[in-house]
Amino acid sequence: MNLLYQNRSLAFSQKVFEQLLLAYPAAHRAEYGADMAQLFRDQCRDAWSEARHFGLVKLWLRVLPDLLKTCLREQFSNLNPAKSMSNKISNLFSSPTAVFFKVFVAVFLLVVIASIAITFILPESYASTTRILVQPDSNDGQNILATVTNNVISYDPYFVQTTLEIIQSEVVLSKVITRLNLNVTWGKKYFAGQTLKTTETMDILKNQLLLAPVLDTKLISITVYDDDPKEAAQIANAIAESYRDYRAEMRAQLVESSLANLQTMYQLEEKQIEQSEAGLEAMRQKYDISDDASASPTEYLSQLNEPIIISQQHFEQMKAQLDNLKQLNKDQLRDALPTVFPDVTYNGLLNKLNEARQEYATLTNNPSSASTRATDIKSLVAELNQQIDDRADGIMAGLNTQVAAKHADLEALKVRTQQTKDKMPEIKPFWD
């Protein structure tokens, strides 16, 4: 079917050429006419493959002068093969003038007829060209990121050729055929309404299609030849759009697979982090390390020593107070002890003592008062003094005990801290 389509133009050209061969001498035509016609058919086929109707026109523009020149030469040489070219020319203008004019007129008319045929009879052909910018996609996630961020991707020397093949492939052209309904449209146009198969339409479309990279650019020109300029433009644009859609699909698939890979990598990394964190937590518990992410090794050591320092200060303060209290006599102790070590019982005894002393002073200043009461108060004062001293001794003993206990705590704390410090070299690498 494709051949039938092509033959409309090719067959006409070949028929005209065979007619033009009649201008050659009969002997030459008999010997080489078939070969020349065969060669012209081959050239027509090449010209059609190269640029369809435009190729045929270029071929004719090359062949016609060649035919005219060689036809004249053969006619001259046919006049008298044995004579030189100058004699042939003189013969031409002396006796066989008629032959010359016959040949000249015949060739002239054939050239004119062929020119008219090419101009008016051959179907008009329009070319519509669109250009697309192509650049390679990548085949892995990193290169996709490079593409997205317009970074440089490795050079592919076969990219342009591959792209040209893809554009001519079924995956792109079948969408064009479907989009423009070319099976039906061209069936009506070229084959009396018979709906074409997609493969047949694709053959015709490929013959009308010329793809070429634009020199020194990333552009590819898509040229479509058609007898309808509007249809040529529609097809060229549809091919460009179909290729764009194809690239978008490919890119989406690529991004999807790359994202899946990245997701898998992310999950693996996350799992490793979880395992590391679990190991770290186990070591923290094992070595009793605080989970203070902000603490540096120096801070951690400082924190370890801090309870010792506080306890030491507290102990020394208590011991100093105790030592000071021990140096006081009983009266000084009665003044100092309530402020150093507030004790309700002790304070109560002191208050009672003051009250008894006050009453005793009142009784002794008033002679009328009963002497018995004075005697009682005096004995009460003595008793209270004794109780206060006992209480003071008790408090001092208690303070002694507290200072001793504090000292023992401090020493125990020092031992524990030292034990922790001794373990620190094992965990030090985590901090480095």
Added chain:
Amino acid sequence: MAKQKIDPESLLPLTPAVFHVLLALAGGERHGYAIMQEVAQSTDGQIKMGPGTLYGTVKRLLAAQLIEESDARPDPHLDDERRRYYRLTGIGEQVVKAEAQRYAEIVKLARGKNLIGKPA
């Protein structure tokens, strides 16, 4: 009648069309289309011989006995029986060699006068 011995030098210089056809056939037997393709390829498409020029040249080369028609078909499976194959004759080979030598001397002369660069 014994064949007249032809002096290759007497046929020089050759026309470009003749020289290119002989050069194409120096690579082996070829039919007309293959000769045309070989010439176009070897000249980077600058010379595309038309049917008239090609078969006119072939006719003259046959008459001058520089080429001859070959009966052997190079590839029977792929061959088109309608095509005629041609090959160089002994004298044809001498002529094309002589012409190539003549061109080589011209190139050497031009190079000596710095008209063209030395080959890479």
